Amino acid sequence: MTNINRRRALQLVGSSGLAGIAGCNGLLSGNPGSGDDGSDGGTTTSSEVPPGTPTEVETQYYHQWEGGRNENDMGYKMTAEPGKAVEEMPCEFSPEQGSWLKEHALMLAKGFNELGVPGTTVSNPFSKLVDGWVQKGLNYPVVMIALNANPQRAADPHAFFGRVKCGSSNNFQNYCNPEMTELVDRQLQENDPERRQDLIAQCQKLYVEDESQGWTFFPEILSPVNTDAFSGYFPMPGAGMSEDYFPWGFLTIQPETDRTTFIKGTTRQMDRPNFMWGTSGLAATWMRIIWDGLFDIGPNLDIVPALATSAEFVDETTVEVELRDDVTWHDGEPFGPDDVVWTTETFMNPAAPNVAAYWESFEEETPVEVLSTAGGGTVRFNLKTPDARFPTQGMVRSVILPKHQWQDADNPSEFEPDPPIGTGFLSWNTWQPGERFELDVYEDHWLWDDEVQKEYLGEYYTEGDGIDKVVWVNTGNIDSSIGALKQGDIDAISSLLSVSQAQQAAEASNVELLQAKSFVAVTAGVDHTIPLIRDKEFRIAYMRYSWNVEEFVQNVMQGYGTIPKSNNPIAENSPWYTDDTIPREYNIEKGRSLLRKAGYTWDNQGRLHYPDGEAWAAFVERTKPGNTNRRRTELGQKDFS
Amino acid sequence: MNDFQRFLLKRAAVTVVLAVAAVTVIFVILRAAPGTPYSRLLVSTQLEPEQVAALKSQYGLDEPLYVQYFDYVRSLLTLQLGVSIKTGNPVWETLKPKLINSLILLVPALLTTAVLSSLLGMYIGWKRGSLLERVSIFLGTTFRSTPIFITGIALLMIFAYGLGWFPVFGMHDPVASPETWQERYLSLDFLHHYVLPFTTATLVYSGDFLMLARNGVVEKRGASFLRLHRAKGLSETEQLLRAGRNSMLPLVTYFAVRMGMIVKGLVLLEVVFAWPGIGRQLILSIVQQDYPVVQGVVFVMALSVILSNLLADIIYGYFDPTVSVGVESL
Numbered sequence: 001m002t003n004i005n006r007r008r009a010l011q012l013v014g015s016s017g018l019a020g021i022a023g024c025n026g027l028l029s030g031n032p033g034s035g036d037d038g039s040d041g042g043t044t045t046s047s048e049v050p051p052g053t054p055t056e057v058e059t060q061y062y063h064q065w066e067g068g069r070n071e072n073d074m075g076y077k078m079t080a081e082p083g084k085a086v087e088e089m090p091c092e093f094s095p096e097q098g099s100w101l102k103e104h105a106l107m108l109a110k111g112f113n114e115l116g117v118p119g120t121t122v123s124n125p126f127s128k129l130v131d132g133w134v135q136k137g138l139n140y141p142v143v144m145i146a147l148n149a150n151p152q153r154a155a156d157p158h159a160f161f162g163r164v165k166c167g168s169s170n171n172f173q174n175y176c177n178p179e180m181t182e183l184v185d186r187q188l189q190e191n192d193p194e195r196r197q198d199l200i201a202q203c204q205k206l207y208v209e210d211e212s213q214g215w216t217f218f219p220e221i222l223s224p225v226n227t228d229a230f231s232g233y234f235p236m237p238g239a240g241m242s243e244d245y246f247p248w249g250f251l252t253i254q255p256e257t258d259r260t261t262f263i264k265g266t267t268r269q270m271d272r273p274n275f276m277w278g279t280s281g282l283a284a285t286w287m288r289i290i291w292d293g294l295f296d297i298g299p300n301l302d303i304v305p306a307l308a309t310s311a312e313f314v315d316e317t318t319v320e321v322e323l324r325d326d327v328t329w330h331d332g333e334p335f336g337p338d339d340v341v342w343t344t345e346t347f348m349n350p351a352a353p354n355v356a357a358y359w360e361s362f363e364e365e366t367p368v369e370v371l372s373t374a375g376g377g378t379v380r381f382n383l384k385t386p387d388a389r390f391p392t393q394g395m396v397r398s399v400i401l402p403k404h405q406w407q408d409a410d411n412p413s414e415f416e417p418d419p420p421i422g423t424g425f426l427s428w429n430t431w432q433p434g435e436r437f438e439l440d441v442y443e444d445h446w447l448w449d450d451e452v453q454k455e456y457l458g459e460y461y462t463e464g465d466g467i468d469k470v471v472w473v474n475t476g477n478i479d480s481s482i483g484a485l486k487q488g489d490i491d492a493i494s495s496l497l498s499v500s501q502a503q504q505a506a507e508a509s510n511v512e513l514l515q516a517k518s519f520v521a522v523t524a525g526v527d528h529t530i531p532l533i534r535d536k537e538f539r540i541a542y543m544r545y546s547w548n549v550e551e552f553v554q555n556v557m558q559g560y561g562t563i564p565k566s567n568n569p570i571a572e573n574s575p576w577y578t579d580d581t582i583p584r585e586y587n588i589e590k591g592r593s594l595l596r597k598a599g600y601t602w603d604n605q606g607r608l609h610y611p612d613g614e615a616w617a618a619f620v621e622r623t624k625p626g627n628t629n630r631r632r633t634e635l636g637q638k639d640f641s
Numbered sequence: 642m643n644d645f646q647r648f649l650l651k652r653a654a655v656t657v658v659l660a661v662a663a664v665t666v667i668f669v670i671l672r673a674a675p676g677t678p679y680s681r682l683l684v685s686t687q688l689e690p691e692q693v694a695a696l697k698s699q700y701g702l703d704e705p706l707y708v709q710y711f712d713y714v715r716s717l718l719t720l721q722l723g724v725s726i727k728t729g730n731p732v733w734e735t736l737k738p739k740l741i742n743s744l745i746l747l748v749p750a751l752l753t754t755a756v757l758s759s760l761l762g763m764y765i766g767w768k769r770g771s772l773l774e775r776v777s778i779f780l781g782t783t784f785r786s787t788p789i790f791i792t793g794i795a796l797l798m799i800f801a802y803g804l805g806w807f808p809v810f811g812m813h814d815p816v817a818s819p820e821t822w823q824e825r826y827l828s829l830d831f832l833h834h835y836v837l838p839f840t841t842a843t844l845v846y847s848g849d850f851l852m853l854a855r856n857g858v859v860e861k862r863g864a865s866f867l868r869l870h871r872a873k874g875l876s877e878t879e880q881l882l883r884a885g886r887n888s889m890l891p892l893v894t895y896f897a898v899r900m901g902m903i904v905k906g907l908v909l910l911e912v913v914f915a916w917p918g919i920g921r922q923l924i925l926s927i928v929q930q931d932y933p934v935v936q937g938v939v940f941v942m943a944l945s946v947i948l949s950n951l952l953a954d955i956i957y958g959y960f961d962p963t964v965s966v967g968v969e970s971l
Contacts, residue, residue, distance in 0.1 A: 127674075127930065259816075261815075261816050263815045263816070265810075269925050271725075271727035271728045271929075272727070272728045272729055272730070274729070277729075278727070278728075278729065280727060351695075353695065414729060416729075416730075429818075430818055432917075433728075433735070433738075434739070434917050434921070434922065434925065435811070435812065435813075435917045436813075436815070436818075438818060471815050471816060473810075473811060473815040474811070474915055474917065475809075475810045475811070475915050476810055476811075476911070476912050476913065476914065476915025476916075476921065477912055477913070477915070480809055480810040480913075480915055483797075483801070483802055483809045483810075484809045484810055486802075487801075487802070487805070487809055489808065489809060489810075489815065490815065
């Protein structure tokens with residue numbers, strides 16, 4: 001662990017970034033330039049462009065190339081010209097996502113600077129950052145987001161790859177490789193786990209090869225916990241004790257005093273328990289504690305049985321599911337296949353947005369039917385089309401509601417059960433919005449069975465009576481949470497903390513720091529409509545060779561982060577991960593060498609210029625539709641260095 | 642129609658115009674903010690843009706702005722304040738308990754400081770030049786000019802974190818689960834949590850009342866009616882009481898104005914002490930871009946300020962005819 005503090009790190013990263021920018025500005029002031037877009041006045045060298053070659057390459061949508069969409073409405077426009085100095089490349093970030101995002105953006109900007117491109121940073125509120133993506137794509141050439149480790153991102157890799165299909169409305173980067181689209185479609189239709197695993201590996205390989213998107217590092221989840229009052233904390237990947245996505249963290253904690261109520265401080269507020277027809281992320285987390293799904297995500301991020309004990313594709317579009325026997329709702333009523341059928345049909349009409357995304361492939365006529373009521377019962381799901389993520393996301397991220405409580409509701413989307421009854425390992429006690437949320441242990445749940453816990457938790461299994469209740473109290477702000485934890489008033493904080501906040505909390509003698517790995521990396525999305533980014537040679541030089549992620553993680557994150565081998569969104573601790581991807585390394589000379597071979601040049605002040613003459617024609621060819629994911633050598637272009 | 646009635650009518654008209662302006666400004670500012678309540682869903686969930694668009698449509702956010710505006714005004718006129726995007730419940734249902742929590746904290750604090758600071762102010766005004774006057778003015782203006790969150794944090798640092806006498810946050814102990822209103826507002830647990838935010842609010846409000854009362858008495862000290870009272874043989878205390886009574890008008894009107902402003906809570910005070918009041922609800926709703934709730938909170942706040950100003954005007958106009966009649970008429 002390094003001793004360099006955060007201020008020093010900021011100085012290091014900032015000074016180098018600013019130096020690069022300053023150098024470029026110096027260049028501009030010395031060379032008035034001939035940039036005709038008025039953006040930065042970049043210089044243009046001689047233009048011996050081969051006849052018939054366009055002298056401009058504009059920012060374009062891939063849709064536009066095929067016939068047009070939103071022609072005059074693009075997030076960020078740049079125009080490449082032969083020999084022209086490459087324009088400024090801003091990296092957008094949102095400081096509300098984390099205290100270190102600014103430094104991370106500076107690292108990305110520094111990567112540009114080291115290649116001779118003026119890199120800058122732009123700070124925006126998160127809502128502004130994502131606003132307009134659907135119509136315009138990204139607002140800037142590079143946009144950083146610190147994604148939450150939401151369980152759906154652990155459950156199935158389609159959460160990442162579903163967004164990179166050509167023409168997909170949530171492909172905000174406008175990356176388009178028909179080969180990737182085909183792979184994504186094929187894996188979605190492949191019900192055989194091994195064959196799908198292979199296809200997912202191919203997706204990762206191609207994704208990295210294309211440098212579709214940057215995934216810089218996996219920030220560790222730091223959870224300060226009260227060790228005077230409780231022991232046996234489990235570092236659940238993606239959650240620690242800071243997020244409430246998974247049950248496992250609650251199962252292992254054992255009281256060290258007479259107090260058996262585990263108290264978590266929070267600054268968030270649940271809007272309404274009925275999250276299925278709402279938009280509340282916190283309700284979707286907390287209520288999944290009360291309402292079980294058919295399957296769950298295990299402590300090793302694998303899929304484990306919940307209300308269902310097994311699921312099998314009997315043909316490409318039919319899944320038969322065995323339900324768990326002897327399950328009762330919190331009010332004592334028995335759970336059965338009727339509940340599954342009723343819930344599925346209810347979620348489809350009116351469509352429940354917060355679960356419908358995972359259930360979109362259901363056959364509308366008979367989405368589900370009861371096959372047997374023997375034992376726990378058996379149900380059959382009928383899909384319109386093959387959907388391999390149904391067992392890993394659809395049945396994991398949905399919940400099953402008690403028919404006997406909901407069936408009389410006039411409109412389920414407006415129904416607020418009082419109290420909500422589920423089958424979950426904790427049951428509803430009280431909720432005072434914005435103040436307090438209290439749940440009781442539901443001892444009849446299978447997860448409280450010692451044998452089940454031993455099976456799943458292995459070495460993390462703890463012996464003892466465990467807790468009786470969990471209470472979330474609203475502390476108003478993070479500083480109050482930290483203070484309350486140090487005072488022993490609460491036992492953990494239900495929120496992601498920065499390194500300095502976590503360390504501040506852990507200063508108290510009753511507090512220790514629990515470290516958990518994440519399965520979602522910080523991402524740097526790049527805009528594939530911009531000419532420079534469309535050139536795969538530049539993408540590789542920038543995204544594979546110019547980011548000094550190690551320095552950032554050591555100096556800014558104080559080592560609390562895992563650097564992936566490549567720009568692969570799938571984490572090493574995921575069962576879907578493949579190691580067979582092209583590694584990323586911080587090596588500016590390699591990056592510059594690639595650019596040199598591709599015909600880029602630098603002026604005597606180090607500013608990068610677009611290729612010129614014959615090399616310009618090669619650049620134009622590389623940025624054409626269909627070629628944006630092909631290397632110079634694949635296109636038979638010569639070495640221009 | 643007499644002068645006072647004309648004055649009332651004018652003031653009422655101004656109040657209506659102000660209310661309409663406030664309502665419009667709130668509406669426009671919220672819509673001018675970047676993003677929508679659903680922007681985040683595009684990255685945080687697997688919702689397709691089409692599903693997000695359907696959600697927007699559900700709450701009428703895809704309608705033209707003027708339609709949204711008239712819907713909003715209609716909901717205000719029916720006193721429903723609309724339906725929360727996040728909870729799906731009427732806004733008033735969300736606000737009511739928060740408003741009660743704010744009032745439970747702030748009304749007693751305002752009353753306490755109004756009475757104590759005014760009495761102290763009158764006394765030091767009478768004892769002009771004393772050490773007590775200098776100390777009181779120093780402390781009163783210090784608390785008045787110090788941001789409330791600094792006073793609150795200072796008290797927390799000393800009495801909660803340092804001495805451990807009081808809890809760090811909230812209205813109740815985390816393991817307490819009050820069910821009746823007596824348990825909620827009259828228990829020792831509540832009192833324990835109440836002391837620090839109450840004290841902070843009291844200190845912050847104290848400066849204004851102290852200085853108003855003090856200045857009023859200082860002005861009255863040389864007045865002829867007091868010389869008459871002195872000549873009649875009234876004691877010092879009796880003279881002070883009469884001087885104080887004659888200084889009450891600005892205090893009463895200021896109290897009315899303050900009482901209106903109290904509804905807006907003290908946002909930062911509630912955030913620092915995690916007090917579940919209307920101010921903290923406003924912050925949460927702004928973060929979540931829950932337009933109807935933000936509109937509802939700001940509307941309630943604006944209306945209370947406007948109405949309290951109207952009340953203050955009426956009080957002044959009633960007790961001081963030079964205000965209602967106008968200088969020209971005199």
